Amino acid sequence: DQQVKQNSPSLSVQEGRISILNCDYTNSMFDYFLWYKKYPAEGPTFLISISSIKDKNEDGRFTVFLNKSAKHLSLHIVPSQPGDSAVYFCAVGEDGSARQLTFGSGTQLTVLP
Amino acid sequence: SQTIHQWPATLVQPVGSPLSLECTVEGTSNPNLYWYRQAAGRGLQLLFYSVGIGQISSEVPQNLSASRPQDRQFILSSKKLLLSDSGFYLCAWRRVGGAYGYTFGSGTRLTVV
Numbered sequence: 295d296q297q298v299k300q301n302s303p304s305l306s307v308q309e310g311r312i313s314i315l316n317c318d319y320t321n322s323m324f325d326y327f328l329w330y331k332k333y334p335a336e337g338p339t340f341l342i343s344i345s346s347i348k349d350k351n352e353d354g355r356f357t358v359f360l361n362k363s364a365k366h367l368s369l370h371i372v373p374s375q376p377g378d379s380a381v382y383f384c385a386v387g388e389d390g391s392a393r394q395l396t397f398g399s400g401t402q403l404t405v406l407p
Numbered sequence: 408s409q410t411i412h413q414w415p416a417t418l419v420q421p422v423g424s425p426l427s428l429e430c431t432v433e434g435t436s437n438p439n440l441y442w443y444r445q446a447a448g449r450g451l452q453l454l455f456y457s458v459g460i461g462q463i464s465s466e467v468p469q470n471l472s473a474s475r476p477q478d479r480q481f482i483l484s485s486k487k488l489l490l491s492d493s494g495f496y497l498c499a500w501r502r503v504g505g506a507y508g509y510t511f512g513s514g515t516r517l518t519v520v
Contacts (some may be wrong), residue, residue, distance in 0.1 A: 302448075328508050337413075337497050338451070374511030383451060385508075395509060399442075399450035 297321055298386055299357035308406050313371040314400050317384030318366065324386040327360055328395070329369045332381045341382075342369070374405045409434035411482055413498045413512030420519055426471075428515050430498030435480065438500040440481040441509065445495040455479060457502075462471040493519045 299318045307313045314328075328347045330338035344351040344358045344367075351358050357370045367384055380400050387396040410459045416520060420426060442454040453466045455473035463473050470489050474482045495516050499509035500514050 328513075330508075335416075335495075335514065335516060337499075337514045339511070340508045343508060396453070398452040 295399075298384060298396050298398040300384060302400050302401050303396045303399070304404070305404040306404045307404060308375045309376055310385075312375045312405055313369075313370075313378065313405065315369040315382050315384075315403065317367040317369075317388050317398050319367065321386075321388075322362070322365065323388055324385050325389045327358070327367050328380060328385045328387070329356075329358060330383045330385060330397075331378075332383060332400070346407060371403075376405045376407050379403055379405050409500075409510065411500055411510055411512045413515060415515060416513065417516045420488050420517065422490055422508055426428045426483070426488050426517070427500075428483040428496055428517075430481045430483075430487070430512055431479055432500045435500070435502055436478060436483070437472065437503060438475075439503055440475065441499040442481065442483050443499060443511075447491065447498065452477040455483070457468070457492055459486070481497065487520045490519050 297320050308386040326343060329341055331341045332338040342351060342353050342356045342358050344360050348404040349360050355371055359368045381400045383400045384398045387395045410433045410489050422499050440457045442455055443451045444487060456464050457475045460475055460478055470492060471483060471485050495514050497514045498512040
C-alpha cells in the first residue's frame with residue numbers, strides 16, 4: 295500500500311523551460327512535505343519543503359505547491375538547467391512520529407541542453 | 408556543524424557472507440537515526456530507525472538487522488546475504504525537535520554476487 299506515489303518515473307525538459315514534478319499522497323494526517331534531489335551514487339539532498347498550513351513555498355528557481363484537498367504536491371523548477379538533471383523524491387511526514395518521512399519512488403528529471 | 412559519515416562506499420559480497428555497514432554522526436547528540444535502501448529502479452524504503460542507544464525499530468521484516476551501540480553510531484548487519492539484498496543503502500539522521508527533513512549520508516552500493 296503506497297502512501298506516496300510519484301506516477302512519472304521520468305521526465306525530459308528542454309533547458310530554460312519549466313519542469314513540473316508531481317506527487318500524490320493518501321493520508322490526510324501528513325503535516326509536512328519535502329522534496330529531495332539525488333544524483334547517482336550519492337545520498338539525497340534536501341531541496342525544499344512546505345508545511346500543511348501553506349499552499350506554496352518558493353526558493354529561487356524552485357517552488358513547491360500543496361493542494362491538500364486533492365492530496366497533491368508538485369515541484370516547479372523554472373528555468374530548468376542541465377545541472378538539475380537528477381532523481382527527485384517527494385517525502386511526507388507526520389508530526390510526533392520518529393519514523394518521520396515516507397518517500398515516493400522518485401522521478402528522473404533530464405534537462406536537455 | 409553536523410556531518411554524517413557512511414562507509415564503505417561500495418561493497419561486493421558473495422551470497423551467504425556477512426555484512427556490516429557503519430554510519431556515524433558528528434556534531435550533534437541524541438539524533439534520530441535511519442537506514443534506508445534504494446533498490447534498482449525503486450524508491451527509498453525505510454529499513455530501521457532508532458530514537459536512542461539500543462532502541463531499534465524495524466519497518467520491514469527481512470534478512471537484515473540494525474544496532475545502535477553508541478549515541479551517534481548506527482550499524483546495519485546481516486549474518487548471511489541474499490542476492491535480493493543488493494541495493495544502495497543510505498543512513499540518515501534528524502535532530503529531535505529540529506527541522507523536519509533528514510540529512511543523508513553518501514550511501515553504500517552493495518552488490519551481492
